[in-house]
Amino acid sequence: MILIKIGGSVFSDKRGEPENFRTDVVEEIARELAEFYPDEKFVIVHGGGSFGHHYAKEYSIREGLSGSWGIDSWRRLGFSLTHQSMLRANSKFVEIFTDHNLPGFSISTSSLFITERGEILYADIEVIEKLLELDFIPILFGDVSVDVAQGIDILSGDQIMAYLTKMLKPKKAIFLMDVDGIYDGKPGEGTLIPELAREEVPALLERLHCTAAGTDVTGGICNKLRKAYEMAHYSEVWFVNGKVPGRLSGAIRGDGFGTRLR
Ligand SMILES: Nc1ncnc2c1ncn2[C@@H]1O[C@H](COP(=O)(O)OP(=O)(O)OP(=O)(O)O)[C@@H](O)[C@H]1O
Numbered sequence: 001m002i003l004i005k006i007g008g009s010v011f012s013d014k015r016g017e018p019e020n021f022r023t024d025v026v027e028e029i030a031r032e033l034a035e036f037y038p039d040e041k042f043v044i045v046h047g048g049g050s051f052g053h054h055y056a057k058e059y060s061i062r063e064g065l066s067g068s069w070g071i072d073s074w075r076r077l078g079f080s081l082t083h084q085s086m087l088r089a090n091s092k093f094v095e096i097f098t099d100h101n102l103p104g105f106s107i108s109t110s111s112l113f114i115t116e117r118g119e120i121l122y123a124d125i126e127v128i129e130k131l132l133e134l135d136f137i138p139i140l141f142g143d144v145s146v147d148v149a150q151g152i153d154i155l156s157g158d159q160i161m162a163y164l165t166k167m168l169k170p171k172k173a174i175f176l177m178d179v180d181g182i183y184d185g186k187p188g189e190g191t192l193i194p195e196l197a198r199e200e201v202p203a204l205l206e207r208l209h210c211t212a213a214g215t216d217v218t219g220g221i222c223n224k225l226r227k228a229y230e231m232a233h234y235s236e237v238w239f240v241n242g243k244v245p246g247r248l249s250g251a252i253r254g255d256g257f258g259t260r261l262r
Pocket residue numbers: 006007008009010046047048049157176177178179181182183184185186187190208219220221224
């Protein structure tokens with residue numbers, strides 16, 4: 001099984017209009033997956049992009065429930081609206097997958113996962129395992145979450161990737177991004193790293209200023225790299241450009257252009 005995260009920056013313009021969706025990009029991803037399926041099994045996780053992040057920010061979901069009825073009544077509505085927005089993104093993926101004869105099946109993340117300050121505390125993944133046995137392609141997504149510490153929070157697709165890698169032990173985990181891979185510095189300024197050893201990640205995090213007190217509250221490349229560091233215990237991890245046709249296929253075959261972490 002191969003686990004793939006389709007980054008929010010790949011299927012939408014995060015700085016653009018709310019709920020913009022790059023149909024052509026996702027269609028190309030589906031076309032490439034259809035070349036490998038059913039010989040290869042897949043689990044897909046997609047990010048929030050221009051869908052969930054917009055509502056999550058507007059209703060400050062990451063701050064959780066406060067204990068004040070006024071604020072919480074408003075935030076509960078935001079929690080629901082954020083989830084509905086993610087369902088709209090998710091249904092676009094399922095439609096495109098099924099149009100390409102791929103049995104993509106929607107899994108509502110917030111119904112399976114419980115978090116503690118945004119980190120996964122518990123998840124019931126039996127249904128995902130069963131769907132895989134039955135040759136479905138489960139499609140999960142970054143979502144809102146019920147959180148034991150603060151009532152509600154946001155669960156990032158990158159956290160889900162790390163959890164599923166640990167539990168399902170895919171032969172490969174692939175992050176599709178809107179840049180060519182991991183750079184030693186800012187994309188466009190630093191150089192692309194084609195091969196990265198797990199032991200090199202802590203030093204790279206320091207060079208990228210991803211210290212514990214860093215500013216990546218909602219994720220970004222620092223969170224992605226930290227999660228990939230955990231994942232590399234169990235699986236090879238790839239970072240490739242999901243907007244360039246052929247790059248996903250290259251990562252699936254193992255001869256692709258991007259960053260390979262082992
Ligand atoms: N050293 C770096 N190497 C690679 N990307 C970097 C680096 N530093 C910053 N970035 C930025 O990180 C972004 C990818 O992180 P981001 O969290 O936006 O990914 P995503 O998975 O597409 O989004 P989402 O979390 O919404 O699903 C890239 O667009 C890139 O510009």
